[in-house]
Amino acid sequence: MDEDALKQVERLTMFLFERVDEDPDKAAGTITAVVEEAFGAPPMLSSSTEAVVLTNAGSVLINAGSRTENETDLARGELWMQAVVDSGLLDGTDREAAALYNLANSRLALTDISYSQALRRDSHGERVRAVAEQRITDKDRLRLARVELTRAAQLTSDPRHKGMQLCNLANVLDHSGRWVEAYDAYVRALDADPDNGAAAGNAAVLIERAIGNGWDFDGHLCSLYDHYLARAKANRAVTVSVAGEHAARKYDAMELLGSNKPVFDPPHEDAYRDWVAHHRLALIAALEGTGGHSEDGRWDAIALASVTDTSNSSVAPRVFSILNVLKGDFLVARRLAFEAEQVLDETGGWHLHDSDTGTYTDTLQYEVHGEAVSKLVLAHRAALDVLDKTAVAVNDHLEVGDDPTKVWFRRFWFEDKRCTQLREKLITHDALSTGILSMAELAVDMGPGGMYKHAQDVRNAGTHRFILVHQGLAEVESSLTMQAMTLAGMREACHQSLTVARAAFIYLVALLAVYESRSAPDGAPTVPLFLPDAF
CATH class of the missing domain: 1.25.40 (Serine Threonine Protein Phosphatase 5, Tetratricopeptide repeat)
Known part of the structure; x- marks a missing residue:
């Protein structure tokens, strides 16, 4: 030129x-x-x-x-x-x-x-x-x-630019009802740029909405709201520069709630609990930590409170059993990932842990073998198996009528195989549309060209092929039989799969709660979920 x-x-x-x-x-x-x-x-x-x-x-x-x-x-x-x-x-x-x-x-x-x-x-x-x-x-x-x-x-x-990009990503997710993922993106935006008042203010707006929808947990969300709103007010000038005066005025008009509950968990003697809190993987309504109501180690407390029961049966509705199984599946995947990372942190993947009873052939390609890395692969696969089961749960409880053995998360939410139209049976109630949209978009992001495509590809490889994890110091080629991955890449994929599965579980509970609140006829009996202390 x-x-x-x-x-x-x-x-x-x-x-x-x-x-x-x-x-x-x-x-x-x-x-x-x-x-x-x-x-x-x-x-x-x-x-x-x-x-x-x-x-x-x-x-x-x-x-x-x-x-x-x-x-x-x-x-x-x-x-x-x-x-x-x-x-x-x-x-x-x-x-x-x-x-x-x-x-x-x-x-x-x-x-x-x-x-x-x-x-x-x-x-x-x-x-x-x-x-x-x-x-x-x-x-x-x-x-x-x-x-x-x-x-x-x-x-x-550039920290300022990174914060703006992640804040915009969070906004896009939030606009589709994907508030769990949006919150994570706002936090990452603030990690990059602690002065990003727009990210802090938008996080406060998201939390305010969660409180209004009844998701508060021992006052924790109120304290979290105050934490982020105060940061937005303190960084008004940055908000104006990245999001405009109108955004700053919105945060100016919002009032602090004055909650005094701790915002973040203090360190625990339980390394597993600290790991879960650090990665925001707890199944609770609180968006940070593991909650303050339970010190007995049972802090994955999110559940469906009640359902409409028109059958007059003495048996609890099936959805409670479904959610119990689904929660247990996720918790096992999460525990496997933690145990694997504990060992890998100790050994760096360079040698076997003393607890591993296997012997493995040295292929001279810096490969990582043993129980720890296999646990990581299994954790990743088990976490993404939860996604398909969330679709099965919706199919069952909303009585969609599909064959449960042919329900797949990536296709269930749509009328057509090209995923161009939301399924009519799922959005007959206007109030359900946002919940269905959040699942449908998440499914799109698991497919080709999506932001979680890598996690899905690893899941497919872990199911039908062999995943070969290595240290990345030598060129290791993939083949039709074997997919090569670095240890860092495998850990990242596992974290991503757990994050996605957690979001899907919380979206599922929220969706079912909205469905129940809208579908109960006046005067219909409800069945609350009460768990005995020894359960």
Whole structure:
């Protein structure tokens, strides 16, 4: 490209960047004309410098399109950013992260317009359902945006940018009812940038909603709400810079609750409990730690409180047994992962633990063998088995009628194999739509191109093939029979599978609770779940 033309685009971009709000339509038209003259339409790139200039110009166009809700400008910005990413000229750099962030933002702005249009078309008052169905219509664009934000955060070295990317990821998850995963992303955003008032404020809003839905746990959520709201108020200037004045004013108007319960668990003598708290893997309504009501070691207390019983039977409804089994399955997977990591932390995977009774052939490829690594693989597989069973539980309790032996988590929530439409039997009640959407989107993210695709691939390999774990110091090739993974990668995949399974279990309980609250006829008897102390 002509150097003078490139400099002209760069100068214009810098000029318009601070002036987008003055006249976004004019800014979009001007930057489009200059970029297309310099780069062509679609843009052609031949150097990393050109890719950086186009990334910055695309940021101006996407910001302008977002202000005016101009789908043409946003689609063009999406095209520019896709060209940058596909060029590979910025691979593995902070600049690639910036392009991915812009690309995700263009996709999200387009879906926001779709939601607004869907709500305007809604003539039956089913607003929640209308939004859920539109998000599934836009599922591919949303899936890509979640992956791009995740990847951008992995690449970014700048704490402020990493916090913004993770905060945006959390927002996207929360908008689909995936509040457990959203909370984790807000926390990671604050880990990256402790001053990100937007992440703290949005976490407080999420927690406030959980409290309003009856998810409070011994006042813990109230204290957590105060913790994050106070951080948002203390970092108002950062909130304004990353999310705008309107967001800061929203947090200004929110009031502290004055709760004095501990926000985070103090260290325990129980290493397992500390590990669970650190990784946020407890099955409780509290979003941090393991809760303060139980010191007897039984702190995985989340459960369905009651169901409507019209059978007049003396036998407890089957759903209680189903949830008991499902919880036990998850807890075993979690315990296996902990035990494996305890041994691996002691040995580093370089030698067998004294408790291992096996002898293993040294293949001279830095392979990791033994009970510990096999426990890690089994834990990963067992955790993701919980996903299929959550779908079976919904099929049974909502009386969908599918053959339980043919229910799969990745397909159950949809009418068609292409996953383009939410299942009508599951969203007959408007109130259920968000709960079904959270499961359906989670299923999309387990599939090809999803943010949890790696975890699903490892699960499939662990079921039908052999997973070969190694230290990563030598090139180990995968084959049709064997999938090679580094020890660090296997541990990461296991953590991810447990996080996903925990979220799915909590979404399941929330979904069933909403279903029961909406389906009980006036005066119908309910069956509360009471567990004896010795159980």
